[in-house]
Amino acid sequence: MKIATFNANSLRARIDIVVDWLNQNKPDILCIQETKVQDHEFPYDQLDTTGYNYIFKGQKSYNGVAILSRHKIENASFGFDAEPYDKPRLARASIKGINIVNTYVPQGRDIESEHYQYKLQWFQRLKDLFDKNFKPADPVIWLGDINVAPTDIDVYEPQTKLTNPCFHEDVKKQFQDTIKWGFTDIFRLHNKNPEMYTFWDYRLPNSCKRNLGWRLDHILATKPLVKKSTACYIDKTPRLLDKPSDHTFLIAEFDV
DNA sequence: ATGGTCGGCAACCGA
Numbered sequence: 001m002k003i004a005t006f007n008a009n010s011l012r013a014r015i016d017i018v019v020d021w022l023n024q025n026k027p028d029i030l031c032i033q034e035t036k037v038q039d040h041e042f043p044y045d046q047l048d049t050t051g052y053n054y055i056f057k058g059q060k061s062y063n064g065v066a067i068l069s070r071h072k073i074e075n076a077s078f079g080f081d082a083e084p085y086d087k088p089r090l091a092r093a094s095i096k097g098i099n100i101v102n103t104y105v106p107q108g109r110d111i112e113s114e115h116y117q118y119k120l121q122w123f124q125r126l127k128d129l130f131d132k133n134f135k136p137a138d139p140v141i142w143l144g145d146i147n148v149a150p151t152d153i154d155v156y157e158p159q160t161k162l163t164n165p166c167f168h169e170d171v172k173k174q175f176q177d178t179i180k181w182g183f184t185d186i187f188r189l190h191n192k193n194p195e196m197y198t199f200w201d202y203r204l205p206n207s208c209k210r211n212l213g214w215r216l217d218h219i220l221a222t223k224p225l226v227k228k229s230t231a232c233y234i235d236k237t238p239r240l241l242d243k244p245s246d247h248t249f250l251i252a253e254f255d256v
Numbered sequence: 257a258t259g260g261t262c263g264g265c266a267a268c269c270g271a
Contacts, residue, residue: 009262012263036264060265107271201271202260203260244262246262
């Protein structure tokens with residue numbers, strides 16, 4: 001079972017990249033964030049050429065999530081239980097008995113802003129969602145653009161990022177607290193090297209070539225899947241194109 | 257010092 005995540009920063013702008021990548025890599029599941037497309041404008045036609053099943057929820061200009069799968073998608077739902085009309089940043093489904101939780105965690109903007117408090121609360125709501133819907137002994141995958149670099153080796157010049165909403169101590173604590181519910185960072189399980197990133201800021205000149213990046217996209221799994229985890233790696237394909245993306249694909253493989 | 261470039265969408269916002 002090959003499961004991947006990708007922040008598309010507009011699915012319509014990168015539909016060709018996504019379709020080509022699906023055809024070449026044939027993941028069982030691809031979770032997408034920042035689709036930036038309303039449901040009635042979703043790029044059905046191109047995606048249908050792949051034969052993948054999919055569920056999605058979007059809005060104009062911002063946010064939006066999708067789950068694509070070669071297998072049957074069951075129990076699809078969006079948002080938190082208590083707030084189904086929240087911004088489209090969370091998609092859930094079960095696929096071949098595996099519970100998938102695809103999240104686009106709010107960025108937070110500034111640690112002094114209310115948006116940062118909203119981000120911190122978002123992790124608590126997510127932990128509640130895990131508590132109410134699953135047990136740590138269930139097979140659960142939590143993945144997506146989580147907008148946190150967990151440790152010093154997950155961002156360039158970490159000492160200069162202490163007041164950044166993706167690296168501030170409070171957000172790192174919230175992320176760890178949510179992980180403690182029962183998850184393992186699957187990328188770190190397989191790779192201990194520093195400076196392995198999934199995001200490079202457009203605004204920094206040659207940020208990818210200079211490897212000035214962040215590890216913000218994550219795949220986490222509960223114990224039954226950790227045991228079956230065989231690999232996790234970053235695919236920089238979207239960075240190598242004429243029109244590069246700021247995020248890359250992150251892929252995890254499981255022996256199930 | 258707090259820059260820069262994208263995408264959406266038609267003036268700026270969000271990342």
